[in-house]
Amino acid sequence: xxxxxxxxxxxxxxxxxxxxxxxxxxxxxxxxxxxxxxxxxxxxxxxxxxxxxxxxxxxxxxxxxxxxxxxxxxxxxxxxxxxxxxxxxxxxxxxxxxxxxxxxxxxxxxxxxxxxxxxxxxxxxxxxxxxxxxxxxxxxxxxxxxxxxxxxxxxxxxxxxxxxxxxxxxxxxxxxxxxxxxxxxxxxxxxxxxxxxxxxxxxxxxxxxxxxxxxxxxxxxxxxxxxxxxxxxxxxxxxxxxxxxxxxxxxxxxxxxxxxxxxxxxxxxxxxxxxxxxxxxxxxxxxxxxxxxxxxxxxxxxxxxxxxxxxxxxxxxxxxxxxxxxxxxxxxxxxxxxxxxxxxxxxxxxxx
Amino acid sequence: xxxxxxxxxxxxxxxxxxxxxxxxxxxxxxxxxxxxxxxxxxxxxxxxxxxxxxxxxxxxxxxxxxxxxxxxxxxxxxxxxxxxxxxxxxxxxxxxxxxxxxxxxxxxxxxxxxxxxxxxxxxxxxxxxxxxxxxxxxxxxxxxxxxxxxxxxxxxxxxxxxxxxxxxxxxxxxxxxxxxxxxxxxxxxxxxxxxxxxxxxxxxxxxxxxxxxx
Amino acid sequence: xxxxxxxxxxxxxxxxxxxxxxxxxxxxxxxxxxxxxxxxxxxxxxxxxxxxxxxxxxxxxxxxxxxxxxxxxxxxxxxxxxxxxxxxxxxxxxxxxxxxxxxxxxxxxxxxxxxxxxxxxxxxxxxxxxxxxxxxxxxxxxxxxxxxxxxxxxxxxxxxxxxxxxxxxxxxxxxxxxxxxxxxxxxxxxxxxxxxxxxxxxxxxxxxxxxx
Numbered sequence: 001x002x003x004x005x006x007x008x009x010x011x012x013x014x015x016x017x018x019x020x021x022x023x024x025x026x027x028x029x030x031x032x033x034x035x036x037x038x039x040x041x042x043x044x045x046x047x048x049x050x051x052x053x054x055x056x057x058x059x060x061x062x063x064x065x066x067x068x069x070x071x072x073x074x075x076x077x078x079x080x081x082x083x084x085x086x087x088x089x090x091x092x093x094x095x096x097x098x099x100x101x102x103x104x105x106x107x108x109x110x111x112x113x114x115x116x117x118x119x120x121x122x123x124x125x126x127x128x129x130x131x132x133x134x135x136x137x138x139x140x141x142x143x144x145x146x147x148x149x150x151x152x153x154x155x156x157x158x159x160x161x162x163x164x165x166x167x168x169x170x171x172x173x174x175x176x177x178x179x180x181x182x183x184x185x186x187x188x189x190x191x192x193x194x195x196x197x198x199x200x201x202x203x204x205x206x207x208x209x210x211x212x213x214x215x216x217x218x219x220x221x222x223x224x225x226x227x228x229x230x231x232x233x234x235x236x237x238x239x240x241x242x243x244x245x246x247x248x249x250x251x252x253x254x255x256x257x258x259x260x261x262x263x264x265x266x267x268x269x270x271x272x273x274x275x276x277x278x279x280x281x282x283x284x285x286x287x288x289x290x291x292x293x294x295x296x297x298x299x300x301x302x303x304x305x306x307x308x309x310x311x312x313x314x315x316x317x318x319x320x321x322x323x324x325x326x327x328x329x330x331x332x333x334x335x336x337x338x339x340x341x342x343x344x345x346x347x348x349x350x351x352x
Numbered sequence: 353x354x355x356x357x358x359x360x361x362x363x364x365x366x367x368x369x370x371x372x373x374x375x376x377x378x379x380x381x382x383x384x385x386x387x388x389x390x391x392x393x394x395x396x397x398x399x400x401x402x403x404x405x406x407x408x409x410x411x412x413x414x415x416x417x418x419x420x421x422x423x424x425x426x427x428x429x430x431x432x433x434x435x436x437x438x439x440x441x442x443x444x445x446x447x448x449x450x451x452x453x454x455x456x457x458x459x460x461x462x463x464x465x466x467x468x469x470x471x472x473x474x475x476x477x478x479x480x481x482x483x484x485x486x487x488x489x490x491x492x493x494x495x496x497x498x499x500x501x502x503x504x505x506x507x508x509x510x511x512x513x514x515x516x517x518x519x520x521x522x523x524x525x526x527x528x529x530x531x532x533x534x535x536x537x538x539x540x541x542x543x544x545x546x547x548x549x550x551x552x553x554x555x556x557x558x559x560x561x562x563x564x565x566x
Numbered sequence: 567x568x569x570x571x572x573x574x575x576x577x578x579x580x581x582x583x584x585x586x587x588x589x590x591x592x593x594x595x596x597x598x599x600x601x602x603x604x605x606x607x608x609x610x611x612x613x614x615x616x617x618x619x620x621x622x623x624x625x626x627x628x629x630x631x632x633x634x635x636x637x638x639x640x641x642x643x644x645x646x647x648x649x650x651x652x653x654x655x656x657x658x659x660x661x662x663x664x665x666x667x668x669x670x671x672x673x674x675x676x677x678x679x680x681x682x683x684x685x686x687x688x689x690x691x692x693x694x695x696x697x698x699x700x701x702x703x704x705x706x707x708x709x710x711x712x713x714x715x716x717x718x719x720x721x722x723x724x725x726x727x728x729x730x731x732x733x734x735x736x737x738x739x740x741x742x743x744x745x746x747x748x749x750x751x752x753x754x755x756x757x758x759x760x761x762x763x764x765x766x767x768x769x770x771x772x773x774x775x776x777x778x
Binding site: 100 | 464467
C-alpha cells in the first residue's frame with residue numbers, strides 16, 4: 001500500500017507549489033491513475049514516490065514505511081519505473097536492458113537469462129529474435145513493451161508508469177493498454193499510472209485521482225467520477241460525452257440477456273410451444289452453425305415455412321463476453337441489427 | 353639527393369628520433385587523458401557545472417596561443433629537454449579532450465539517465481555504465497585531435513632540446529641536407545596520419561553497435 | 567622591456583611581415599576554399615575525397631610541410647613555400663566548415679523554400695549561406711588564428727617574422743628575445759581570436775547563435 005500524507009512540493013523560486021497538501025492512499029493490487037492537464041502536478045507526485053523528486057513537506061509511506069528512511073537507490077531498485085520516453089540504454093541490447101535491475105541485485109547469470117526470456121514472452125515478443133537486438137532496431141510499440149518488461153524484471157510489487165503509452169500511435173496504444181490490463185490480472189501489481197488522457201484513465205484505472213494546479217480535485221473509482229463529478233472542472237475535464245464514456249466501463253457480459261432461444265432449422269413447426277418466453281431465438285442449421293435469429297414479433301407475424309428465410313435474412317454478428325459495451329452497440333448500428341449473439345469461447349451464452 | 357645521406361638519415365638517425373617522438377606523444381597524450389577526462393566529468397556534475405564555462409574559456413584562450421610560442425615560453429620557465437617540452441605540449445592538449453568529454457556527457461539523452469536513475473542505478477553506476485560509454489566516441493575524437501596536435505607540434509619540441517623528428521628536420525634545414533629533411537618530415541607526416549587513422553578506426557569500433565545502426 | 571625598446575624597429579618590421587603573410591594566406595584561402603566548399607555540396611563523392619585530402623594535409627606537422635616544400639625546386643626557401651603550406655592548412659577548417667554549414671541546413675527549411683519556388687541559386691544565397699553562417703564563420707576564425715600561429719614557424723624557411731625572435735632567441739640563448747617573440751605572437755593570436763569571437767556574435771543572425 002502506498003500512502004501519501006499531506007505531500008507538498010514547492011520548487012525553489014516558485015510562488016505556487018507544484019503539488020499542494022496531497023493525501024491519498026493506493027491499495028495493494030490496484031491501478032491508481034493520476035490524471036489532469038499538463039502542469040497539474042501528476043508527474044511530480046509520481047516522481048516523489050520513488051524519490052526522483054523529494055517532497056518539501058508531508059510524508060509518503062510504502063507498506064507503512066516512510067520512504068525517506070530508505071536509501072534512494074535501493075528504494076528505486078524495488079519499484080518498477082516506466083516513462084514515456086522509455087529511456088532504453090541505446091548501447092545495450094534488449095536483453096541487457098531488461099537485465100539492469102536484476103544485475104543490480106546481483107542475480108546469477110542463468111537466472112537473469114531465463115527471467116529475461118520469460119518477460120519477453122510475457123510481453124508477446126519472441127525472445128530468440130529480440131534478445132540481441134538494440135533498441136534502435138525496434139518499433140515504438142516494441143520498445144514500450146521492453147520498457148514495461150524492464151520495469152517488471154525483479155517482479156517489484158509497485159510500478160510507477162508515467163504516460164507509458166504516450167509515445168505510440170492510437171492503435172498501438174489501444175493494444176498495449178489491453179495487453180497490459182490482461183497482464184495485470186495475472187501479476188496483480190500496485191500501479192501508479194500518470195496520463196493526461198481521461199479516456200485512458202477511465203480504461204486503465206481502478207481508482208482515478210484528478211489533479212489540477214497541484215491539488216487533488218477528486219479521488220474515486222471511474223464509476224464514481226463519471227456518475228458524480230465533484231465540480232465543474234472535473235465535469236469539463238471528463239467531457240460532454242460522460243454517459244458514453246460510462247458505457248465504456250461495462251462489458252457485454254454485464255449487459256446481455258441470458259434468456260434466449262436456440263432452435264434447429266428443421267424444428268420450426270413447434271417453436272412457440274417449446275420456447276415461449278424468449279425475446280430472441282437463434283437459429284442454427286444442420287451443421288449446428290448459427291445462421292440467423294428471430295424475434296418474438298417475427299414468430300407471431302410469419303408462417304412457419306417462411307421463418308427460415310426471415311432468420312437467414314438478418315445479419316447475425318457475434319461479440320465476446322469481455323467486449324466493451326459501446327463496441328457491441330456500434331456493431332449493432334452498423335449491421336442494422338436488433339440483436340447480437342454473445343459468445344463465451346465457442347459457446348453461445350447470451351444476447352444483446 | 354644522395355643515397356648515402358638518405359640512408360644515413362633513415363637508418364641511423366630516424367629510429368632514435370622516431371622513438372623519442374613516440375615517447376613524447378604517448379606521455380603527453382596519456383597525461384592529457386588522465387587530467388582531462390576526470391576534469392570533463394567533474395565539470396558536468398551538477399555542483400561544478402558553473403565552473404565549466406570559466407574553465408572552457410581559459411582553455412580556449414590558451415588554445416589560441418601558437419604552439420611554437422608555448423614551447424618557446426617553456427624554456428625560460430622549465431629549462432631545456434624532454435620534460436619542459438612535454439609540459440608545454442600538455443597545456444594545449446587538454447582542451448580538445450575536456451571539451452569533447454563535456455560535450456559527450458551533456459549529449460547523453462536525459463530520458464536515458466532518468467530511466468537509469470529511476471531503476472535505482474547509483475550516480476557512479478550511471479556514469480560508468482551509461483554516460484561514459486555513450487560519450488566515448490566523442491571523447492575518443494577529442495583524443496584524436498590532441499594526438500595529431502602533439503605529433504605535429506612535437507616536431508617543434510627539438511627547439512628546446514627534446515629531440516624527436518623535428519631534430520632531423522631542423523638539422524636538415526640548417527645544413528641544407530634535404531635528405532634529412534625529407535626523412536624527418538615524411539615520418540612526421542606518416543606518424544600523424546597513422547594516429548589519425550588508427551584513432552578514427554577505434555572511434556568507429558567503440559561506438560556502441562546500438563548507436564551505429566541508426 | 568629594455569629589449570623591446572632597443573629593437574622597436576625590428577619588432578615593427580617583423581610584425582608587418584607577419585601580418586602580410588597571414589593576410590595574403592587568408593585571402594587566398596578564402597578565394598579558394600569558400601567556393602570549393604560550396605561546390606562540394608553538389609557531389610557527395612567528391613566531397614568525401616576532398617575532405618579526406620584536407621584531413622590528411624591537416625595532420626602533417628607544419629614544420630614537415632614547410633620543409634618538404636623547400637625541397638621542391640621552384641618553391642624553395644621563402645614566401646611561396648610558406649604561402650602554399652598555409653593555404654593548404656586552411657583547407658581543413660575553412661572548406662570543411664563551409665561545406666558543413668551549407669550542407670547541414672534543416673531539410674524542412676529547404677523543402678519549404680523549394681516549395682515557394684526559390685531557385686537553387688536563390689536558396690544558396692538566401693537560405694543556405696545565411697543559415698550556415700555560424701559554422702562558416704567559426705571556420706574562418708579558426709583559420710585566421712591558426713594561420714597566425716603556423717606562420718611563425720615559417721621563420722625556419724626564411725620568413726623574417728615574429729617567429730624569428732623565437733628561433734634566434736633560442737639559437738643565441740637570449741631569453742628576453744624568446745619571451746618577447748612568444749608573448750607578441752600569443753597576444754596577437756589571442757587578440758584576433760577574441761576580436762573575431764566578438765564579430766562572430768554580430769555576424770551570426772540572431773536566433774541562430776551557436777551555443778558554446
